Amino acid sequence: MHRTVPSLPLAPSMKVKLINAGFQVASDLTDMRPLQLCKEAGISQEEAVEVLQVLRDDGQPHQQRAATESLTALDLLHQEQALGSIVTFCSALDDALGGGVPVGKTTEICGSPGVGKTQLCMQLAVDVQIPVCFGGLGGKALYIDTEGSFLVQRVADMAEAAVQHCTLLAEDTEQRQALEELTVEKILSNLFLVRCHDYVELLAEVYLLPDFLSEHPEVRLVVIDSIAFPFRHDFEDLSQRTRLLNGLAQQLIQLATQHSLAVVLTNQMTTRVSNGQSKLVPALGESWGHAATQRLILHWEGLRRLASLYKSPSQMEATIQYQITVQGFRDAPDEPRTTPDSSAVSSPSGNHSKRPRMEDLS
C-alpha cells in the first residue's frame, strides 16, 4: 500500500505538519507510536492518535476486501452463499427465506403477542448450533432478552427435540460422531443470555458486543427479543427515539457483516387507524421499517399461524403456514387428503416435513 501523505483523509494543516516532519508516504507512519509521532511532527497527543487511527481505518478493515482490488458481482454472490443461513425447522419458511435466516444480514420478526416470535427466536438459537456435517453452522448464539420472556425450560425442550431430529437423520460416521457431542447440555452451554431492563442497558449491550464477539468468535446469531419493548415508553422526544433506533440498526448491520452473524430482532404490533379503518402494523414507526434487511410478519388467520416475508432484497414476498409444537417451531400439518385423520388435527405435534431437511440427504 503506497499512499502518499497528501492523499490521506486528514485535515490540510495536519498534512502540512506531517510533510514538514519528513513523512512522505503512509508506510512511514505505520510503525510510529503516538508519543513518537507527537514529538516528531509537533502535534498533540490526541491528534497523533487520530492520525494513526485514520491510517488503520484506511488500510484493510475487512478480511474479504483488499484495498486495491474490486470484487465482481459473482464474487459477492459466492461470498453471500458461503456465509450460510440458519434453518428454522419449518421447511416452508426456510424455502421462502432462501435456505433460512441469512448470516450477514439483519432480520426483523414482527407479530402480535403469542403468535410465536419468541418461539422462533429460541428455535434459531438452538438451530444455529446444528453441526456443519448436518448442514448447520455449528455456531453459538447470544440472546438479548428485554421482555423477560426467555424461560430456559422451553429452550431445553427445543434442544432435546433438535438432538432427536438429528439422531434420526444421522447416516454416515461423521454425522454419528458429531451426534455424540451434540447433547442438550452442550446446546445450552453455547447459548448466552443477557437481560436488559431498559433502553439504556440495551444500548450499553450493543456497545459491548464487539468485545463479546471477539471473545466468542463462534457466535453466529445475535437475537434481540424484543427491540420494541424498551423503546415504546419513556420517550417524550420521538425524534431522539428514531435517532437511537437508526444508530442501533447501523451498528447491528455492521456487526452482522464484520463478524459473519445473523442478527434477529423482534418487534411488536400496534393499531393504526387510517380512513376510519384500523389495521395492525409493526410498531416503532415508519422509518424503522427500513432498518432491517428483511422483515417477517407473523400473524393469525383464524386458527392458522402464517408468516409473511415482506421486504427482502433477495427473496420474493411469500406467505407460509407454520405451527408451534412441543418440539418447537415447525411446519404446519398437511391438510388431510383422502383419509381425514382427526387425530392429526388435535395432536400437539404435527407431521414433520416430508422433504429432506438437510441438503446432503438423498
Added chain:
Amino acid sequence: LKYTEVEFASCLMSFYCSANFRSAREILCVSGPDLQRLTRLSKTDVQRLHCAVAAAVRKSKPVTALQLIRGECPVLEAGNRLSFSCRILDGLMRGGLPLRGITELAGEITGAFCLQLCLSVQYPQENGGLNSGAVYICTEDSFPIKRLRQLIALQPRLRPDLPPALIHSQRFSDNIYIEHAVDLEALQACVSQRVPVLLKRGLVRLLVVDSVAALFRSEFQADEAVQRSRHLLAFSNTLHRLSHEYGAPVVCVNQVTDVVDGPNPGRCDYGLVGSKVLPALGIAWANQVMVRLMLKRQVQSDSRSSAPRKLEVVFAPHLPRASCLCGVWEEGVRGIPDDHSDLQPQGSS
C-alpha cells in the same frame, strides 16, 4: 499540563463513571462522531469511553442457558414457580406462575383464583409458595373479606398434602395487604410508592391488581386511545420493573369485551376463533403481558358460580395452548381431571 494517552482516557472515564446514572444515559445516547465533536477526543478514545460507560451500566455479564437451568443464576431464572395450590392447575402451568413477568387472568371467577394465590404464596418454597405475603389492589369492588376468611378456615381441605401444623401456624390475614385505588392517579401512586416499600422489606412477593381494566376503561373516552396507551404503558412498566427486581409474580385481572362483529383485521384475536369474548384493553396492553389466561363458561347458559369453567392458556413463552376444567368449591378453586368432568363444584363464589 499534558496527560499521557492512558492517563487522560482513564481520568475522563472515572469522571463519567462516578457521575450518576443520568450522565451515563446521556453518554450512551450520543453517537461516536457527535461525542468526538463535543469532547474533542479522538475516535479510539470515544470508543473506549462508550465501552467503559456501557460496562458500568451493564447489570451482569452474559450467562449460558446451562448455568440458568442448573440454577446458578437465581436472579435471571429462579427455577421455582408460585403454585396455585392445586396439582391439576399447576400441571397446566408447568409448576405454577413464573416469578418474573405479568400474568393476566381474564374472564370469570378471577377473584377466586387471586385469593387462592394470596394464600398459596405464604407457604414455604418447598410447598410451592414464596414464604411471603401479598398485596391486593382493588379497583372495582371492595375486598371480599368474608370469602377470604372462609378460604383460610378451609385450607386444610384444599391442601391435604401439607401437615396441619404448618397450615395452622400461618398468619394468613396478617400477610395480605389490601389497597383500594379509586382512580388512575391513586393506582399509579400505590404501585410506585407503597408497593415497592412492601417488596423491599420482603413482606410481600405477590402483587394482584383486580382489575386493571376498570380504571383504564372508565377514565378514557373512545377517542383517547393514545393517552390511554401511554398511561397503560407507564403503569405496566412500573409493574414489570418491580416484578423483575424482586422476583415477585404480578397477577392482573382483566375484563373481557364481547365480540360482536366477525374477524376484524384491526384487532388481534390471538387465534381464539369463535370466542364470544376477548380480553379488554387491546393490543397495547397485550404486548405487556407475558402469560395470558382466560376463564370461560363451558355452557353459555349456565352462569351459576358453581358451574365448571375452562381455564385456557392463550399464550405463554413456555406453555402450549392448552386448557383444563376447573371449578369453585367452598375451599377454593380446583382443577377437574378430564375423566371427572361430571364432578359438580358445590361452593359459593
